[in-house]
Amino acid sequence: MIKTDIIIIGAGPTGLFAVFEAGLLKLKCHLIDALPQAGGQCAEIYPKKPIYDIPGFPEVLAGELVDNLMAQIAPFQPGFTLGERAETIEKLDDGSFVVTTNKGTAHSAPIVAIAGGLGSFEPRKPLLENLSDFEDKGIAYMIKEPEIYRNKKVVIAGGGDSALDWSIFLSDIASEVTLVHRRTEFRGALDSVEKVQQLKNQGKINLITPAEITGLKGDNHLEAVVISKAGDPAEEINLEVDNFIPLFGLSPKLGPIADWGLEIEKNAIKVNTFDYQTNIPGIFAIGDVNTYPGKLKLILCGFHEATLMCQSAYQIIHPNKRYVMKYTTVGGIHGFDGSVKEAPKAIVKRID
Numbered sequence: 495m496i497k498t499d500i501i502i503i504g505a506g507p508t509g510l511f512a513v514f515e516a517g518l519l520k521l522k523c524h525l526i527d528a529l530p531q532a533g534g535q536c537a538e539i540y541p542k543k544p545i546y547d548i549p550g551f552p553e554v555l556a557g558e559l560v561d562n563l564m565a566q567i568a569p570f571q572p573g574f575t576l577g578e579r580a581e582t583i584e585k586l587d588d589g590s591f592v593v594t595t596n597k598g599t600a601h602s603a604p605i606v607a608i609a610g611g612l613g614s615f616e617p618r619k620p621l622l623e624n625l626s627d628f629e630d631k632g633i634a635y636m637i638k639e640p641e642i643y644r645n646k647k648v649v650i651a652g653g654g655d656s657a658l659d660w661s662i663f664l665s666d667i668a669s670e671v672t673l674v675h676r677r678t679e680f681r682g683a684l685d686s687v688e689k690v691q692q693l694k695n696q697g698k699i700n701l702i703t704p705a706e707i708t709g710l711k712g713d714n715h716l717e718a719v720v721i722s723k724a725g726d727p728a729e730e731i732n733l734e735v736d737n738f739i740p741l742f743g744l745s746p747k748l749g750p751i752a753d754w755g756l757e758i759e760k761n762a763i764k765v766n767t768f769d770y771q772t773n774i775p776g777i778f779a780i781g782d783v784n785t786y787p788g789k790l791k792l793i794l795c796g797f798h799e800a801t802l803m804c805q806s807a808y809q810i811i812h813p814n815k816r817y818v819m820k821y822t823t824v825g826g827i828h829g830f831d832g833s834v835k836e837a838p839k840a841i842v843k844r845i846d
Contacts, residue, residue, distance in 0.1 A: 498524040498573060500807055501593050501603040503580045503751070506534020508781030508796030509609035510563040515804040517570030521811065524573035524601055526580045526593065533560035534611050540656075542640050544663060546685075547794055559793075575599050580610075581750050589776065605807045608751060608763060608772075608779040609796070618742040620651065624710055632716025633738050643737060645669045649719055651707050652741035653677060658686040660741065665698040672700040672733065674707060674721055702731070707738070748783070759785050769806035770799045776810060778803045 500516055502509045505527035513523045531537055533556075536545075541557030548554055554562075578595035583606065585591055590604045617635035619625060625633065637643075637660055648668040650661050653675040659682070661673045673690065680687045693699040702721060709720030711732070719738055721731040748761060757764040757773040762785035765771060771778050780803050781796035789795075808815075 495592075496524055496573060496575070496599070496601045498522045498601065498603045499811055500524075500605045500607055500804075501526065501591065501601050502607045502609055503527075503593065504534065504609035504611055504781070504783070505529070505532040505574065505576070506609060506611045506781065507536055507559060507563060507793050508611075508800055509534070509607070510560070510567055511797045512607055512609060512780065512800035512804060513567040513570055513572045514563075515801045516807065517567065517572075519804055519808045521804065521808060522572075523570070524575065524603070526575045526578060526595060526601065528577070528579040530577045532564060532574065532576065533557070536560050540637060542637065542663075543656075543659060545793070547792060549794070575601070579749065583754050583777075585774075585776075591776065604776065604811050606777045607800075607803055607807070608777065608783055609781045609800070610748070610751060610783045611781055617740075620707060620740045620742065622707065622710055628710055628712060628716040628738070631714065632712065632736065633710075633740070635740060637739065640664060640667055643668045646736040647734060648672070648737045648739065649674060649707070649733065649735045650739045650741060651675070652743075653680045653682070654741065654743060655682040655686060656743070657741040658682040658690055660739070661699055662686065662689050662693065665693050670700070671698070672702060672735075674705050675703045676706050678703045705731075707740070710738070751783075762789075768802075770803045771806060778807070 499521040500523045502512055502523050502525045505525040509525055510532065516523050536556035537560050541555065543556045544553050545556055545559060546553055548559060575595060578597045578599055580593050581596045582594045583591055590602060591606050593601045593606060619635065640663060643664055644667050646668050647670040648664055649672045650657050651674045657673065658680060661671055665671050690699055690701065694701045702723060705721050705723040707719050708722040710716060711718040711720065716735065716738055718732055718734050721733055723729040723731060752758060755774060756777070763772055763779040763783055765779050765784045765786055767786050770780050770784060780799040782791045
C-alpha cells in the first residue's frame with residue numbers, strides 16, 4: 495500500500511503544479527497516470543506545440559513546460575505510478591481513501607485530487623470511406639515531431655486552436671501548408687486567426703474556406719486530397735499532398751471515474767468553486783476534468799484551481815492548524831529531504 499497526503503489522479507500540467515502548491519504546505523503527493531510518462535497530453539500528444547498563455551512565457555513548447563514543472567516539483571519528491579489507470583476508489587471508516595489501479599497497485603490518502611484532463615480520449619476522425627487505408631501512411635491525427643513535415647506539402651483540416659496553431663507553426667517548416675475549414679469563421683483565439691490571415695497574405699499559408707476534404711487518393715501512401723469548396727458555382731479541387739492532418743479535437747471519456755459516485759455533467763465532474771471539491775468530501779477535481787459556471791479549459795485556470803484545492807486539503811488533513819499564504823521571495827525551496835533549491839519559496843504564517 496502506497497501512503498501519501500494527496501493522491502493526484504492525472505500527471506498533466508495541473509496535476510504537476512498541484513504537487514508544487516502542496517509541497518509549499520509540506521504535504522506529500524503521489525500521482526497516478528495511465529500514460530507511461532508524466533506530462534499528460536502536453537507530453538504524449540503535442541510536446542512540440544507552442545503555448546502562448548502561460549504567465550511569464552511569451553511562448554513555450556508543451557514539452558518544455560512539462561520539463562519546467564518537473565524541475566519545479568523535484569524538491570518535494572513526489573511519487574509516481576505511471577502506465578496504470580486509476581480503476582476504483584474506496585472510502586474507509588476513518589475518512590481516508592484507497593485508490594486502486596487496473597494493475598492492482600493500491601494507494602491510500604486522506605485527500606484525492608482528480609486532475610485527469612479530458613480523461614481517456616481518441617481523435618475525432620473525418621467520415622471518409624478509405625481513411626484507414628492511409629493512417630500512418632500520410633494521415634496523422636496529432637503532431638508529436640514537427641520535423642517530419644519539413645519540406646513537405648501539408649494539408650490541415652479544422653477550425654479550432656490546434657488547427658490554427660499548427661498551421662502557423664508548420665508554415666516555417668513545411669514547403670506548403672493548406673488550411674481547410676468548413677466555415678469562414680474559426681473557433682480559435684482571435685490572435686491566431688489574425689496570424690493565419692497575415693500568413694495567407696504573405697503567401698505562406700493557403701486558406702480554403704468554406705470547404706471540406708471529401709476524398710483521398712494514393713496507392714501505398716497518400717498522394718492527394720479532394721477538396722469540395724462551397725460557392726456559386728461549387729468547386730472541386732484535387733490537391734497533391736504528402737501529409738493530411740485532420741484536427742477536429744478529441745472525444746473525451748471519463749472512464750472508470752464516471753462510476754465513482756461523483757456528480758457528472760456533460761462528461762465532466764461538477765465542483766464547488768470555493769475549493770473545487772466534488773460532491774464527495776475529500777475528493778477534488780481540478781483542470782479540464784471539472785465543470786462549473788464560467789469554466790475555461792485553460793492550463794492557467796488549472797493552476798489556479800490546484801492552488802485553492804491545496805489550501806482546503808491542508809485544512810482537512812490538519813483541522814487544528816491554519817496556514818495563510820502571504821507572498822513569495824527568492825529564499826529557496828526546502829525539500830522534504832532538507833535540501834534547498836534556488837527557486838521561489840512560499841512565505842506563510844501558521845496560526846495554531
